[in-house]
Amino acid sequence: MVFNCAITGGIDDISNNLILWQKNGKILDYISEYPSDQLILYRYSIESNKVKPVKKISRNEFAEWFKLDKYPTQ
Secondary structure, three states: EEEOOOOOOOOOOOEEEEEEEEOOOOOEEEEEEOOOEEEEEEEEOOOOOOOEEEEEEHHHHHHHHHHHOOOOOO
């Protein structure tokens, strides 16, 4: 399942552009844009309650993630 969201709070807004919930329900992968010029893929484990950075994402890779969304917003 892919979600689109943003966390806002002023000058230091954090944009979590895509969230992918793994089928096993125990892991969330998400791409966050913070600082605003860097896209980073993170992995959050629900069991351990820990977040790990996985890798930096290019704008082209980021666009590929939208293909995973079965119900895109227009």
